[in-house]
Amino acid sequence: xxxxxxxxxxxxxxxxxxxxxxxxxxxxxxxxxxxxxxxxxxxxxxxxxxxxxxxxxxxxxxxxxxxxxxxxxxxxxxxxxxxxxxxxxxxxxxxxxxxxxxxxxxxxxxxxxxxxxxxxxxxxxxxxxxxxxxxxxxxxxxxxxxxxxxxxxxxxxxxxxxxxxxxxxxxxxxxxxxxxxxxxxxxxxxxxxxxxxxxxxxxxxxxxxxxxxxxxxxxxxxxxxxxxxxxxxxxxxxxxxxxxxxxxxxxxxxxxxxxxxxxxxxxxxxxxxxxxxxxxxxxxxxxxxxxxxxxxxxxxxxxxxxxxxxxxxxxxxxxxxxxxxxxxxxxxxxxxxxxxxxxxxxxxxxxxxxxxxxxxxxxxxxxxxxxxxxxxxxxxxxxxxxxxxxxxxxxxxxxxxxxxxxxxxxxxxxxxxxxxxxxxxxxxxxxxxxxxxxxxxxxxxxxxxxxxxxxxxxxxxxxxxxxxxxxxxxxxxxxxxxxxxxxxxxxxxxxxxxxxxxxxxxxx
Amino acid sequence: xxxxxxxxxxxxxxxxxxxxxxxxxxxxxxxxxxxxxxxxxxxxxxxxxxxxxxxxxxxxxxxxxxxxxxxxxxxxxxxxxxxxxxxxxxxxxxxxxxxxxxxxxxxxxxxxxxxxxxxxxxxxxxxxxxxxxxxxxxxxxxxxxxxx
Numbered sequence: 001x002x003x004x005x006x007x008x009x010x011x012x013x014x015x016x017x018x019x020x021x022x023x024x025x026x027x028x029x030x031x032x033x034x035x036x037x038x039x040x041x042x043x044x045x046x047x048x049x050x051x052x053x054x055x056x057x058x059x060x061x062x063x064x065x066x067x068x069x070x071x072x073x074x075x076x077x078x079x080x081x082x083x084x085x086x087x088x089x090x091x092x093x094x095x096x097x098x099x100x101x102x103x104x105x106x107x108x109x110x111x112x113x114x115x116x117x118x119x120x121x122x123x124x125x126x127x128x129x130x131x132x133x134x135x136x137x138x139x140x141x142x143x144x145x146x147x148x149x150x151x152x153x154x155x156x157x158x159x160x161x162x163x164x165x166x167x168x169x170x171x172x173x174x175x176x177x178x179x180x181x182x183x184x185x186x187x188x189x190x191x192x193x194x195x196x197x198x199x200x201x202x203x204x205x206x207x208x209x210x211x212x213x214x215x216x217x218x219x220x221x222x223x224x225x226x227x228x229x230x231x232x233x234x235x236x237x238x239x240x241x242x243x244x245x246x247x248x249x250x251x252x253x254x255x256x257x258x259x260x261x262x263x264x265x266x267x268x269x270x271x272x273x274x275x276x277x278x279x280x281x282x283x284x285x286x287x288x289x290x291x292x293x294x295x296x297x298x299x300x301x302x303x304x305x306x307x308x309x310x311x312x313x314x315x316x317x318x319x320x321x322x323x324x325x326x327x328x329x330x331x332x333x334x335x336x337x338x339x340x341x342x343x344x345x346x347x348x349x350x351x352x353x354x355x356x357x358x359x360x361x362x363x364x365x366x367x368x369x370x371x372x373x374x375x376x377x378x379x380x381x382x383x384x385x386x387x388x389x390x391x392x393x394x395x396x397x398x399x400x401x402x403x404x405x406x407x408x409x410x411x412x413x414x415x416x417x418x419x420x421x422x423x424x425x426x427x428x429x430x431x432x433x434x435x436x437x438x439x440x441x442x443x444x445x446x447x448x449x450x451x452x453x454x455x456x457x458x459x460x461x462x463x464x465x466x467x468x469x470x471x472x473x474x475x476x477x478x479x480x481x482x483x484x485x486x487x488x489x490x491x492x493x494x495x496x497x498x499x500x501x502x503x504x505x506x507x508x
Numbered sequence: 509x510x511x512x513x514x515x516x517x518x519x520x521x522x523x524x525x526x527x528x529x530x531x532x533x534x535x536x537x538x539x540x541x542x543x544x545x546x547x548x549x550x551x552x553x554x555x556x557x558x559x560x561x562x563x564x565x566x567x568x569x570x571x572x573x574x575x576x577x578x579x580x581x582x583x584x585x586x587x588x589x590x591x592x593x594x595x596x597x598x599x600x601x602x603x604x605x606x607x608x609x610x611x612x613x614x615x616x617x618x619x620x621x622x623x624x625x626x627x628x629x630x631x632x633x634x635x636x637x638x639x640x641x642x643x644x645x646x647x648x649x650x651x652x653x654x655x656x
Contacts, residue, residue: 054646167570173521173561180528180554192535192547195528218591225587225618226576391618392625395611396632398591403636406598407646415595423588430573431517453545461545 003135010358013060014366022057022065023363027370030072034092035080035382036393041073042329042436043216047397049209049337050404059341060356064363066337067317070330071123071367074313075375078115078306079382083108091309094277098294098301105297109379110243114299115306116375117248118255122307123368125259126266126314130321131361133267134350137322141347146454147466151475153448156325159482160437167432168483174433178441179448181206188446189453201413208336208442210405210414211421215435217401218422221394223429243299251303254284258307265308266315266327276315280308282496314364321357322347324447329436335443511569518565521558529555583617590614602651607633 013019033044045066052062077092082099095115102111144152157175158168184195185205196202258280265276284304285294294301313330320326324345326335338345343353350357375382405418425435452466459465467473532551576584594610601609612629616622640646 055644169561169564173558173565176554176558176561180558183551183554187547190547194535194547194551195531222584222587225583226580228619391615391620392628394618395614396628398614399607399611399632399636402594403640403648407640412595412599415598416592419588419591419595430575431513432570432573449550452550456545
């Protein structure tokens with residue numbers, strides 16, 4: 001099989017000692033990012049981008065580093081869910097339901113072990129799905145013209161809020177703001193200066209890395225300051241591992257189901273890892289039915305959502321790699337890395353930068369193995385880190401963000417700009433305007449404008465070309481649904497998720 | 509009135525959208541004559557979308573968020589001032605001193621004991637400085653500590 005050959009080449013890239021070292025480093029850092037309070041995966045990857053950039057890493061190494069961080073963050077998110085009942089990131093929410101009761105029964109070590117294994121299975125299934133689906137989708141995407149791409153970008157924005165999104169209008173506003181920021185600078189096709197106000201630093205446009213780091217990292221600091229959440233948590237005792245091999249085997253079907261469902265949810269626009277883990281958990285509860293003790297510390301209740309969210313995180317890479325359209329915050333940040341490495345994401349990447357794409361995919365597989373190996377023996381180490389109070393941690397993270405941005409350009413102007421973005425991010429989050437569409441707008445804005453221009457040149461100025469082909473029409477339709485559905489289905493789904501979370505108070 | 513936050517936001521965005529759209533109409537026609545898509549086409553579409561969005565926000569605002577008042581707001585302002593001063597002093601004072609002060613102040617304000625806070629700042633500053641300048645060959649400003 002052709003794909004297998006590419007995958008082998010990918011392994012050849014990923015298994016070089018240099019890349020392997022960065023994969024290992026990324027996996028450890030990723031787990032830390034996932035489990036430390038106040039450092040979501042998108043946030044963590046964003047802070048690492050400028051560093052990867054200034055280190056002058058070759059593109060394949062940089063991408064391998066960041067994908068390992070991404071995979072690691074999904075592993076790490078479960079640690080605080082299980083031990084503290086506080087999800088490290090949103091998809092880890094469902095793991096609280098059975099993980100925390102298990103920990104209270106003194107089976108924390110078992111819960112951590114089973115979730116590591118389930119994460120591995122989910123990640124593995126997701127990556128296999130990615131390997132099978134991505135080349136097919138990439139080939140199909142080659143038939144897309146500029147009009148289809150324009151519609152596809154709209155679809156990405158429309159579905160970004162997700163089925164569970166609160167107010168689709170706010171997603172639209174956020175995306176528009178992001179695209180507006182991306183229009184600052186000299187217009188590529190005509191050379192017109194747009195919104196530069198004669199400021200030299202604005203001629204090249206606003207660097208999206210700076211915007212991303214500001215929006216995520218600085219606003220996070222401000223949120224912690226406001227909530228005075230600096231104290232941190234008490235120390236937790238993990239206890240001894242009592243998990244039997246039989247128990248582990250008994251969860252295999254659960255893990256497989258969770259992984260597949262999660263992968264599907266990850267690929268679909270607008271679903272994402274949170275829905276992946278939610279569906280896996282609910283379905284498992286239905287299948288096992290009364291025989292299980294869900295909500296009271298059933299190991300299957302830990303395995304299902306973990307397999308689900310790791311499957312989904314690999315699934316979310318499918319649209320990002322093949323279409324250049326990310327479906328989640330973290331994949332959007334990965335896309336930012338690709339763009340700043342001067343790699344045009346999308347179907348052509350599979351032919352032009354095959355070594356990078358397959359290197360990344362192979363790195364995901366290797367990363368999963370590394371993570372499983374790391375997580376079982378090193379869990380005590382990660383748990384100890386969990387008790388670092390945010391009052392020390394967040395200022396240091398902020399400092400690292402400053403260093404990263406400063407080392408790109410050595411200009412203090414960029415730092416002020418980053419702080420300004422942080423303030424903007426704080427206000428937007430306060431007003432419940434989601435930040436991910438802003439970032440996606442920043443990233444996709446130029447591409448969107450370019451495709452609009454190409455489409456209209458092809459049609460000689462006839463706007464109806466944008467929805468002329470059946471494919472484009474279909475994309476518009478799904479985009480429309482993406483905006484309408486949350487209004488209809490969203491409240492229902494949210495109520496069910498809340499009902500499931502009822503007895504376990506979750507701090508955001 | 510409930511939903512005041514969203515209404516104010518909507519008003520601000522409306523002003524922004526109109527200004528943004530108006531500015532787009534002022535650009536000179538690009539060299540080589542007008543095409544069907546000029547530099548102003550896309551911004552014009554965006555401004556229309558944002559006008560619609562901001563009007564919707566003003567008509568149907570979401571319930572208000574809890575805004576920080578009094579001491580919390582003051583702490584936020586302090587943090588921001590620290591960040592701006594940090595950016596300002598990074599080059600003149602040098603990385604180690606500026607970072608010690610910034611990280612120390614921030615973690616002190618977040619609730620750490622002053623001595624421990626500034627010690628954290630100093631240690632993290634030295635570690636990052638050494639790591640970047642000697643390990644990774646990226647030069648951070650040495651400032652006052654420069655050994656010439």
